[in-house]
Amino acid sequence: MSLAGKVAVVTGSGAGLGLAYAQELARQGAAVIINDVSQDAADAAVASITEAGGKAAAVVAPVGSSETALQLVDTAVETFGGLDILVTNAGILRDKSLLKMTDDDFDAVINVHLRGTFTCVRAAYAYFKENGVAGRIVCIGSPTGQRGNFGQTNYAAAKAGIVGMVRTWAMEMKKAGVTVNAVIPVAATAMTKTVPFFQKAVEADERGEAMPEFFRRELGFGPAQDVAGVIAFLSSDEAAGVTGQAVGVGGDRLQVWSHPEAVVQEYHEGGWDYQTMLTEGRSILEANVQSVGETFPELPAELQPEDPAK
Ligand SMILES: NC(=O)c1ccc[n+]([C@@H]2O[C@H](COP(=O)([O-])OP(=O)(O)OC[C@H]3O[C@@H](n4cnc5c(N)ncnc54)[C@H](O)[C@@H]3O)[C@@H](O)[C@H]2O)c1
Numbered sequence: 301m302s303l304a305g306k307v308a309v310v311t312g313s314g315a316g317l318g319l320a321y322a323q324e325l326a327r328q329g330a331a332v333i334i335n336d337v338s339q340d341a342a343d344a345a346v347a348s349i350t351e352a353g354g355k356a357a358a359v360v361a362p363v364g365s366s367e368t369a370l371q372l373v374d375t376a377v378e379t380f381g382g383l384d385i386l387v388t389n390a391g392i393l394r395d396k397s398l399l400k401m402t403d404d405d406f407d408a409v410i411n412v413h414l415r416g417t418f419t420c421v422r423a424a425y426a427y428f429k430e431n432g433v434a435g436r437i438v439c440i441g442s443p444t445g446q447r448g449n450f451g452q453t454n455y456a457a458a459k460a461g462i463v464g465m466v467r468t469w470a471m472e473m474k475k476a477g478v479t480v481n482a483v484i485p486v487a488a489t490a491m492t493k494t495v496p497f498f499q500k501a502v503e504a505d506e507r508g509e510a511m512p513e514f515f516r517r518e519l520g521f522g523p524a525q526d527v528a529g530v531i532a533f534l535s536s537d538e539a540a541g542v543t544g545q546a547v548g549v550g551g552d553r554l555q556v557w558s559h560p561e562a563v564v565q566e567y568h569e570g571g572w573d574y575q576t577m578l579t580e581g582r583s584i585l586e587a588n589v590q591s592v593g594e595t596f597p598e599l600p601a602e603l604q605p606e607d608p609a610k
Pocket residue numbers: 311312313314315316317318335336337338341361362363364389390391392412440441442443484485486487488489490491492
């Protein structure tokens with residue numbers, strides 16, 4: 301098994317994608333610390349792994365604080381003798397358009413995703429450095445962080461921030477041989493169940509049916525298990541040469557996201573004052589407008605969400 305002898309922490313692994321990641325890491329031989337805010341979900345996740353012959357233990361605590369981050373690392377070390385892999389996956393949504401979004405909506409999402417990723421990665425990296433471990437870190441982003449999405453100010457900020465931190469950490473951790481990558485998943489979970497566009501696909505998944513081909517290929521959307529193999533690969537020794545990347549995965553699709561690069565560079569001696577912007581700069585900006593948001597293909601009629609008015 302490719303991860304035999306390794307120890308992993310997966311945050312938010314009581315359900316959804318995190319559970320699929322934890323189960324796959326365990327299937328590949330890693331001992332896994334399950335983390336969630338729900339005791340029942342965490343216990344069920346541990347049971348699903350141990351009943352399949354794997355090793356797992358639970359830490360029920362909300363990620364965000366340094367205390368939880370240290371508790372996760374300490375429990376991995378005390379229970380399974382070390383730490384090799386961290387997957388920062390825990391997440392929540394508080395979607396609202398900008399004028400309806402409260403300070404609490406903003407802070408809650410930033411705390412779990414952005415601060416939770418920061419505190420957990422800092423604690424894991426401190427352990428890796430102190431113990432000479434060429435650890436593996438996988439942080440979870442989102443298409444929303446890459447492209448923006450209506451009603452997701454807080455979530456876009458957090459997820460774009462996570463990928464920004466990953467780029468920085470890849471530079472800082474290189475010498476220690478620690479890799480850190482972002483995975484941009486798309487999958488049928490409780491989180492995507494609320495999106496009408498994915499309704500039929502998530503319902504099919506919940507009934508245990510195969511995902512419609514259209515979703516698997518055109519949208520890169522499938523069950524959570526489809527993402528787990530990439531997480532396991534990036535967590536393995538085999539992925540030593542991959543760091544600082546943003547890897548998209550879902551359904552039948554694997555993507556390598558580019559990092560932002562300047563698409564046009566022009567020069568004006570003395571700089572770009574307001575008048576120069578009017579005479580030269582404006583046409584450069586207008587000729588090179590970059591798109592925002594994700595574009596989805598038209599859903600075939602049979603896969604259209606139910607009309608809530610009916
Ligand atoms: N499902 C998708 O298509 C999709 C797309 C892009 C990104 N993501 C990201 O993937 C991750 C998992 O999403 P999901 O769809 O499985 O969501 P989910 O809601 O199904 O599962 C999230 C899990 O995290 C737990 N959790 C919430 N707050 C926590 C906290 N403070 N500490 C510990 N655990 C906490 C929840 O209890 C839950 O078990 C999230 O970071 C999400 O933003 C998901």
